[in-house]
Amino acid sequence: MSQADMTVVAAGDICGSACNQTDDVVTRINPAALITAGDNAYDKGSSSDYKRNYDPHWGKFNKIVHPSAGNHEYKTSGASGYFGYYESAGVPTGGSGKGYYSFDVGEWHMVALNSNISHSAGSTQGQWLKRDLAASTKPCTMAYWHHPRFSSGDHGDSSGSTDLYKILTDYKADVVVNGHDHHYERFAMATADGKKDEANGLRQFVIGTGGRALYSSTHTSRGPSEVFDNKTFGVGQFDLSASGYKFTFRPVEGRTFTDSVQGTCHAKTRP
Template structure:
């Protein structure tokens, strides 16, 4: 069934057409991302970010925003952009003063707290076209030589994430129609995690299987407020160095941190006491990752790998 989905071209390629219902729209994404075809010779494109971010009355989100001040490139988020309820007021009061100054270079993903406001209206109103179609919340773009996919793991809000769902069909068609060697996807609820607060999100399995079958390289999530990196593996958590997905959880943008539970198979590095951001340097056939901690913390994690 997955191979049939991958061969489908039901919904076309590239980014989802986006409707802007924002009262105060952002300037929009930088010129290096969007519907343009990937540049196969591009090197050094930067993608940096985290999830679980804005909290009024706390300073951790300001500390991670200060890290972004020193890092060029496109900023991603892995959901729960602001607490507690993702209202327009939450975004203006608890997100804008910190990460908001980078809004014009952000490509966000929605989290469950963003949907605590009906239809995530605060989220889509704040980010405008950069967040995709408000009825879907998933989209894709190209960055240098890479294809980047943003998924909506709030499955109940968009009709499900099962293998015949609209999002799964869109994902299969998008990947089949995009001629890149290197692909990275991010969303909120982690499929691979050792987190104690939130267990692996089984509802994302069908989408993870589509990514794996298409040869995607990297997946990134949030939801658990900690950092974790996995070795390359298939959707069954079996090691697969040839074509496995390298997974990261980076829920370290500012929300209170969570402990780990039993360490999951193939977990290679983790911390539950450090806020920070994850920086990817994306080259034509390879990538480098670096977890950058806030000042006063010493945990780091970095490495390189080649695309499938």
């Protein structure tokens, strides 16, 4: 990588029985930023779950983490354990009741979204996303949230994420990271209806391998799945430049499955 390149690590569905292994992978990578795709502290994302399960292993990354919330966080009313834990550690969350926000890493615009509250195109969050993407001056964009538009895993496709996916393609975003299903999966660049489209589509990754028990059951996805593995804990490593990315799945020690792909960012236009 050149000096201008930045490394971001991503995972969801984390603590979990094996987050004492995935944290070692993050430490070895030593990224500039860490993003989470929700369900960070099982089972209910309560304050005690974060203190007991998450903090001893992943709490060491609080200076670089940029979290998003999952459905398990909302098993505690209003995801109060999630917001309370991160905000007390000085970690931005977008604020209680929202949980969506954006920031920049190098030449990439990063957008954390919340699929546990209203996220249709006309919702407050959907309208915010449009404004946020329109205002960004960065050449590349990555978004992340919990429920994947496409998944071949236990939960399958989340039609409720269609609007977020479409807004992102309208604004020529490049990469989406999700969790919820406890496996790893890479999709070809596609639009929200699942059609391959290199000129306009998003490349979506499901990285629900952060440490919670992996799922064995599967579904058929409408999305163009390219690689699927549900036997390996690990994290995704994105090496980001001003023109694109190199992605590598990094398994925990003792596992051999990996995956890699490269991509070029879309030329940005406004809808």
